[in-house]
Amino acid sequence: MPNKTEEYLALACKTADSFSRQWEHWAEFLITAARLYKYSYPDQLMIYAQRPDATACAEYDVWNNKMNRYVRRGSKGIALLDESGGYPHLHYVFDVSDTAPRRNALYPDLWQINESLKEPVRSMLAENYGVHSESFGQQLADVAGKLVQSYWDNNSSDILGIVDGSYLMSYDDAGRELQFKSAAAMGVTYMLLERCGLDPAGWFDEKDFQAVYDFTTPSAVYALGTAVSDCSREVLRQIERTVKTTIRRRNIERSQEEYEQQSELHEDRGLFSAEPDLESAPEAAEPVRKDAPNYLMGQRPVVYSTMLLNGTLYPHLWEMEQTAENRMQQLMKELLERNPAPDKEKKQMAWVQHMNSLKAQAEEMILTELIYS
Numbered sequence: 001m002p003n004k005t006e007e008y009l010a011l012a013c014k015t016a017d018s019f020s021r022q023w024e025h026w027a028e029f030l031i032t033a034a035r036l037y038k039y040s041y042p043d044q045l046m047i048y049a050q051r052p053d054a055t056a057c058a059e060y061d062v063w064n065n066k067m068n069r070y071v072r073r074g075s076k077g078i079a080l081l082d083e084s085g086g087y088p089h090l091h092y093v094f095d096v097s098d099t100a101p102r103r104n105a106l107y108p109d110l111w112q113i114n115e116s117l118k119e120p121v122r123s124m125l126a127e128n129y130g131v132h133s134e135s136f137g138q139q140l141a142d143v144a145g146k147l148v149q150s151y152w153d154n155n156s157s158d159i160l161g162i163v164d165g166s167y168l169m170s171y172d173d174a175g176r177e178l179q180f181k182s183a184a185a186m187g188v189t190y191m192l193l194e195r196c197g198l199d200p201a202g203w204f205d206e207k208d209f210q211a212v213y214d215f216t217t218p219s220a221v222y223a224l225g226t227a228v229s230d231c232s233r234e235v236l237r238q239i240e241r242t243v244k245t246t247i248r249r250r251n252i253e254r255s256q257e258e259y260e261q262q263s264e265l266h267e268d269r270g271l272f273s274a275e276p277d278l279e280s281a282p283e284a285a286e287p288v289r290k291d292a293p294n295y296l297m298g299q300r301p302v303v304y305s306t307m308l309l310n311g312t313l314y315p316h317l318w319e320m321e322q323t324a325e326n327r328m329q330q331l332m333k334e335l336l337e338r339n340p341a342p343d344k345e346k347k348q349m350a351w352v353q354h355m356n357s358l359k360a361q362a363e364e365m366i367l368t369e370l371i372y373s
Contacts, residue, residue, distance in 0.1 A: 005088050008046065008079050015049040016221045023209035027200075028052060030187055033229060034194040035110075037236045041222070041229035043080050047093075050078050054095040056108035067106045069099040111243045113196050121196075124242045125235075137198050144188035147231040148181050155227070162223050167214040180224070183211035187228035195236055324366050331362040 002010070019026040032052050033044040039057070047054050057078060063069045077092030096108055113121060118136050125139055126132050129146055133139035152159070159180055163169050168176050186208055193200040215221045335358045342350040 004079070005081070005090055008081060008090060009088060011049050012042070012045055012081065013218055016045060016218060016225070019221055019225075020213055020216045023206055023212060026187075026209060026212050027190065027204075030190045030200075030228070031194050034191040034232070034236075037191065037195060037229075037233050039229075041225040044229060045225065046080050047078055051095055054078065054097075056096040056110060057093040058096075059091070059093050063094060063096075063099050067099075067108075068102045069096075069105045070102060071099055075099075109244070111240055113239075113243060117243055117246060120246045121239055121242050124238060128238060129235075136196070137193060137203065140192040140196060140198070141185075141189045141203075143235055144192060144231065145185050147235060148185045148188060148227065151184070151227050151231055152177065152181055159223050159227075162217070162219040164217075164219075166217040166220040168220060171214075179211045179214050180227075183215065183224055184227045184231070186211070187224070188231045191228065191232040192235065195232075196239065327366050327369070328359075328362055331365060332358060335362060 015025075015029075019029060029045070029048045029052075032048040032054065033039075033041075035055050036044055036047055036057060039047065047057060058067070060071055060077075063071055071094050075094055075098035077094055079090045079092055081088050082091050083089075101107075122136060122139060125143055129143050131139055131142040131146065133142050156177065160173060160176060163176060168179060171179060186204065190200045190204065193203060212224070215224050339354070339358065341354045341358075344351040
């Protein structure tokens with residue numbers, strides 16, 4: 001009786017064998033692989049064979065310790081084959097659908113491309129790959145072609161060495177190159193279109209999968225799958241970085257603009273006073289506005305950088321300003337009750353000095369409470 005590892009090895013072989021028999025299976029695999037592009041081809045194959053609907057997979061400890069999510073009781077792990085020790089053995093991952101959140105849990109950042117993000121992605125592709133096309137989809141297809149050509153140039157001797165027993169043997173070397181590049185470019189394009197939100201079914205039909213039917217041995221399918229996975233991963237990682245960087249930059253710009261607008265509104269109000277007509281007192285939020293960013297940057301740089309990148313820095317500073325103003329009002333009333341001011345009409349200079357002294361005390365207390373604590 002085969003052990004668990006042997007059972008999963010047989011499952012992997014059976015699944016891969018179906019790719020060259022039914023083009024629909026290959027297309028379905030490419031859709032799964034597009035979501036899981038950070039995994040290698042063997043891992044993508046195993047995940048597809050067991051959970052073709054998986055969207056984001058990670059090991060138990062990653063969900064538990066890094067994402068602050070727990071794996072639901074009774075969830076069945078997805079077995080992956082690991083041959084790093086010289087012999088195949090199993091380790092397991094779980095899809096996000098197998099997990100549930102704890103407090104402050106994280107959810108996988110499954111980026112998407114909307115219309116506003118296409119332009120920066122297209123600019124990146126043009127700069128990195130020298131590909132300019134009229135449509136986004138065609139640009140992705142052209143990038144796929146360049147990646148596959150480069151992959152062939154670097155790995156052709158190894159690829160030509162795995163044709164024995166497959167239908168690729170019926171071609172000469174030039175024909176084998178043509179069939180490999182045709183099947184690989186189609187696969188990479190399919191994955192790129194799928195992951196970038198463009199329906200690949202509108203680009204391909206059954207005849208476009210004909211070259212895949214020549215990869216009729218486990219070695220041939222492995223070579224094709226590895227090429228498609230590696231090429232797709234390269235460009236999708238760059239697209240991911242571009243999308244996330246663009247979103248962060250826009251969040252920072254939007255938050256900063258909103259923060260500056262709110263600050264301008266506060267400046268137009270005049271200065272806070274314990275009395276409605278107190279016009280000469282310093283603005284309550286000004287020390288917070290000046291000290292909070294500098295303190296975070298100097299004393300808590302990781303927090304500062306994280307908030308800046310995720311767009312929460314300026315809303316946080318704005319909230320602190322509002323809290324400072326409310327706290328100033330409360331403190332001034334308390335300080336004035338304990339230390340009444342001189343008569344404003346009879347001793348104006350003494351009144352100003354007294355009020356400034358109280359405000360300096362209040363500001364120091366606010367800075368300690370809101371920033372330095």
